[in-house]
Amino acid sequence: MSSQAQASPALLGVGILGAGPVTQAIHLPSLARLGDILDVRHIMDVDPAVAEAVAGRVGAKFSTSMEELLADPAVDIVAICSPHQFHATQVIASCRAGKKAVLCEKPFAMTGEEAARIAAVSAETGVPIIVGAMHTFDPGWLAAEDAWGELPEQVHTVRSSIVLPPNPRFEDFATEIVGRIPAPGNDSTGPEAIKAMLTGGVMGLAIHDLPLVRRFTPDFAAVEVLHAETLSPFGYVISLRAGNVTIELRAAMNGTWEPSWTFEAIGDDAALEIDFTPSYVHAGSATARIRTVGRTTVLGPFGHNGYEGEWRKLAELARGAGQPPSAETLIHDLEFALAIADAAAGRVDTGRVDAGSAAGSTADQEVNA
Template sequence: MNINSKIPLTGKDRRIGVGFLGAGPVTQAIHLPSLARLTDLFRVSHVMDVNQSVAESVAARVGARSSSAVDDLLADDSVEVVAICSPHKFHAEQVIAACRAGKKAVLCEKPFAVSAAEAADISEVSAETGVPVIVGAMHTFDPGWLEAEKIWGDLPETAHYIRSSIVLPPNARFEDFSTEVITRPVMPTPDYSDPSVVKARFEGMVLGLAIHDLPLVRRFVPRFDDLKVLHAAIAKPFGYSITLRSGGRTIELLASINKSWKPDWTLEAYGPESALKVTFTPSYVQAGSAVAEYTAECRKLVAGPFTYNGYEGEWRHIADIIAGTASAPAAKTLIEDLSFAIKIADAAAAVATAGMVPALQPEEAHA
């Protein structure tokens, strides 16, 4: 990746036009602030949301057009990159539609699909149209992580234990630091006595939170055909504890979203003679990268922090792809990363709900 990429500006305005499908908190508090620091490369030209008033309000902040229909945005010639920030269930169809609309690139928030079959369909259409698809798992684009890859020696081959640990306050706390968010979705209180709720919660937490680190974890896991979840539990009010074995490695995934005063997000990998610890900035933080610490033979190498993190890094990477100085992630890797996450979510839900009695449906309760 060329972290200092610039696209020559010639003529009236050669900046890359960006259109957003979905104008919720992720668009408002993550992507718009990131693009505000890259105005030499990008301009926001269109904001779409099913709530027309939200679309209009968010678009007004950046001087963009607004609409409430996907087709309107895709038909807009000023939109060269489509950023998909809609609910998960719409991602695959919208990625495919954006590719078929002939855009220069698509950035899709994680997960870019909710099944391996959907991911394969996206891969096929991306290859057919030549439109690259980038998944917004920001840690894979963080300069601190990219630097860790250069200094970790043979750790990916020798690591026997990997841990992802996430301790964060609720998203709203960081969203309010980033910007004044216009409307938020209402989050219901889950009934964890219902196994269907627990299953859905694991799917949401693994594909919505753990997935930020799972592509990184996969760098230390040569295969996952033998994946087995040993322990899985919900951490109330929101979080999880999952222990699994895969490819001869032990992996621990921990998360707690609560009223913690101090956020912490770390990824660690341990081998017989070396170890890596990467400390990431919390969600929604817009400045400074991860810090990587690699220890081997009583020596410690430290990389970072750099001036920006993965949120900005993914947009810089898109600019490099369009400029022809970088390549899009391999479709095979994206599909395997998603399959890994889905397999963990399904297995964790099965372990956590084993022995639970299904909740009665209303009609059954009154039978």
Template structure:
């Protein structure tokens, strides 16, 4: 029996190739990749060949493989819930699923129930929640969550291939940038996709700063070309601003800012696909400034490290109720933003 945990991947696209495989290459004392599946047989075979793993075009082949201790799910969002549930029922030791791990609150609740029934822990790959810079800030921010009045997530990035190519030579066809959306429904779909595909990185962090989101109200929302969004909402008296733009910018920026009357927090994250240490977090008050980071490891290593500690019994599994609430929050924002894009001038919709 191997002393390291065998990992099987569902999906062999850029996230697997440029994020998880380079991360696991730094964690060979804990993990080894044994099986990679993808609907494209050539991609599966070539990616698996890089790490000496088996390949297949079937999720069942991975789930039936006795060498697979941990299933990593990196398929399109719509497949996540069914595949997480199948991995739990296959008796694997843990599941790591890319965000979002479901597309609806009902799916998320079903996943939580199956995880509880089977005892298989689930880690959602929201890497910023595992980032050492962010975790240091949360350990020291005192009353900031109770007193914050403004939260701002700002993401300005070039298209993913720039950073994917820094991490590895991606095997698979490049996807074309989305065509300019002209219809109202297309704009609404883009806003929804932006929240569930990009803002989803930071929304779990935002939710830690909110007592609840029962009174969530989206005040303004629009999709930005070529891909992005500008959304303003209020939750429990706190103003939340979400901005993202994917363009040809040469200077990437990914920041999360939180303000109260007496404190200000700024967290600067590395772009996705960049393996360059942790975020840098700075907490300011009138009389002091504290800075944490960059640590030598990033949130990608953090999520895999936590998963290993959970499997070894050294750490508790994430609270599935919290994961469900994260998903509920994200879908509530996405649905409300898309609805407002569809009906931008209805009475009371705009601030």
């Protein structure tokens, strides 16, 4: 990537709030492949050593202040990669600073009320917002949407299944991580630890696929969790119903040698199966299969993944082209995730959650995969 001093005026400048592993191992490599349209101009992190080291990799300015980054005229697009509790404040500030587009890592708010405030500010300022649910921008998923016909109307079962090693393994393959903070340990199997793990699993990992799930669940507001179980060292098994659709959410982060991330939507006479690449693997898109009686249509893999897809969409929006996701979509996606997280955690109070395998887990484990 070119330095700020050498940047072409045709390039859109990117500023990033938060220089942790996701920025270092996912976003910067994605942006490096888009150097003809996007240029990293400013990196902010509360740790000055991390900010300087990460900015130095791409020839960008660094700071420890959100206000300084937002005041930088070289920044057109802001990416918010900070801890969850800062997202709403930083999204709103970025919109009010007059930037051309905002990317916010999931979740973009912690409550429905925060989401509504963000939507109102986006509408008032005209600044489009994208939430980093990268699978919704994956060319494999987009091709499936174009090809599946009436499948959503007949789907009765949806499954999201994720088996991954802990994030640091992928992060170390992708880049040299600066300033990684070890996840705190938690040996408790008590109700509060289990609640936290279920909530963290839904809002940190399952949330990547929940916008896809919601595509097949028109009655998403009627969420009933049937079973919720935690896995060691980190994982969950959650079964639920949303209207007439049965949903299975499964994840395990352990010492697996073969990562797997699959999504299925099964109807009466058609089915969709998508194999996604792990987030930290910069190796093209998902592959989708649409099966009907006697026929299987294979779509993909395509040349880029969902992270690169969302950056391409941001550049398009920043130039005044295309349509951003509607505020209603973003709010409903968040409300769906919060409802599942709350209902799963709520089963702990009834004593119906299996806590037997939760030892050694932590809800604070980084699950930005």
